[in-house]
Amino acid sequence: MSEDKLPVKNESDIISVRSFGRNLAANAGFGIVDQCRITTAISELARNAVVHGGGGSVTIKTIQNDKKGIEIIFRDEGPGIVNLELALKGGYSTVGGLGIGLSGAKRLMDEFQITSSAGKGTTVIIRKWLK
Amino acid sequence: MEIPILKIEDFLIVSFQTELSDDEIDKLREDILDKIKETNARGLIIDITALKIVDSFMARSLSSIATTATLLGAKTVVVGMQPAVALTLVELGLRIKWNIQTALNLERGINLLREALKSEKDVVYE
Numbered sequence: 451m452s453e454d455k456l457p458v459k460n461e462s463d464i465i466s467v468r469s470f471g472r473n474l475a476a477n478a479g480f481g482i483v484d485q486c487r488i489t490t491a492i493s494e495l496a497r498n499a500v501v502h503g504g505g506g507s508v509t510i511k512t513i514q515n516d517k518k519g520i521e522i523i524f525r526d527e528g529p530g531i532v533n534l535e536l537a538l539k540g541g542y543s544t545v546g547g548l549g550i551g552l553s554g555a556k557r558l559m560d561e562f563q564i565t566s567s568a569g570k571g572t573t574v575i576i577r578k579w580l581k
Numbered sequence: 582m583e584i585p586i587l588k589i590e591d592f593l594i595v596s597f598q599t600e601l602s603d604d605e606i607d608k609l610r611e612d613i614l615d616k617i618k619e620t621n622a623r624g625l626i627i628d629i630t631a632l633k634i635v636d637s638f639m640a641r642s643l644s645s646i647a648t649t650a651t652l653l654g655a656k657t658v659v660v661g662m663q664p665a666v667a668l669t670l671v672e673l674g675l676r677i678k679w680n681i682q683t684a685l686n687l688e689r690g691i692n693l694l695r696e697a698l699k700s701e702k703d704v705v706y707e
Contacts, residue, residue, distance in 0.1 A: 461602040468634065469600070486634055486665035490673060493636040497603075540674055550637050554673035 458524065459505035464496040471510050475520055478512045479580055488520060488578055491555040495524045495574055498551045503528030503572055519560075519579035527571035534566055584609055586616045592624030592655070592694055593617065594687075598631050606642045613646060617655045623701075624694040625650045628687055630661030635670055647681045656697050658682045660690035 456467050471492040475485045492508070499506040503526025513521045531537050540553030552574075556562040559576040566572040584605075587594045593616055601609065613625065627643065629635065635643070647657040659681050684690035 461604060465600050465602060472633070483665040483668055486663075486669045487672065489634045490636050490669050493634060493638075494673075497636070497638060550674050554637060557672050557674060558669065 454511070455507050455509045457505070458496050458499045458508050458526075460500060464493060464500060467496050467508050467510070468492045471520075471522065474510055474512060475578075478518065478520055480520070480578070484578060487558040488522075491558040491576055492522060494551040494555045495522075495576070498574075499524050499526045499528075499572075502526075502531075506571070513577070517579050519577050521575065521577045524574045525571065526573075530568045530570055530572055531564075531566040532568055534564065538564070584612070586613060588616075588620055588622065589691075590695075591622060591698060592626060592691075593620065593622045594626045594628065596628040596631070600632070600634075601639075603638060606639065610642065610646050610649070614649060614653060617650060617653045622655050623698055625655045625657040626687065626690045626694065627657065627659045628661050628690075629659060629666075630663070630686070632666065633663070635662070635666050637673060640670060644681055656682070656694060658684050658690040658693055660684045660687050 454470070456470060457463055458467055468489045472485050472489045475488045480488065496508065499508070506524060506526025506528070509523045511521055513519050537552050538556065540550050552564070555574070555576060559578050561575070561577040563575040564572065584595060584597070593613070595609070595613060616622070617625065627646065632639070643659055647659070650657045660683065662683060682693065684693050
């Protein structure tokens, strides 16, 4: 199982992590549409980490138990999300964005977990399984 | 990175050949608007055939470029969106008003603009 922790500090990191994610997804056997879903989810969460979280890191790896998939974990030590429920609902943004980053990433993936505490940062885990 | 803005007939063609950073997109928007003013272009085609993903930021930027270009009098058509990208955008839950005219490919985009500009002229001369 390959695993890499990559920095998500600035805009160019957003491009490199999503390109890394796409390659891993392609190698894992995901089709074009799923590669696009996974890459887009990575891009949304990476931008969140840069814009809201003050930068963080991401771990992208293939996983296997009874099925094979890809797991992506974003971590930042930013201010955290005060109103998680509102942020997940979609259409809500504190910085004038579209507010669909979290809710969109959730819809594009099979599994989505988020933990966030004020002042301590945010961790988002997303997974997609090969069908 | 400098992205070429080409002029053909009365309109401009911008082709995204690589993934752009947020800053590069913002810069490109300014370049496009300057070029519209400089050339008196009446139409703008944005070719995104090479883009493997369009995330919410890119979608919002495309929408913003189209809106501002239209305010300057240049009708805008986005061409070449990949099917996987279209599907993903819908699933992403894009709720912004997608005020962008789209066409399957460059050829159709050019035809669309020609027709639109032609009917505009007809109205003027009637």
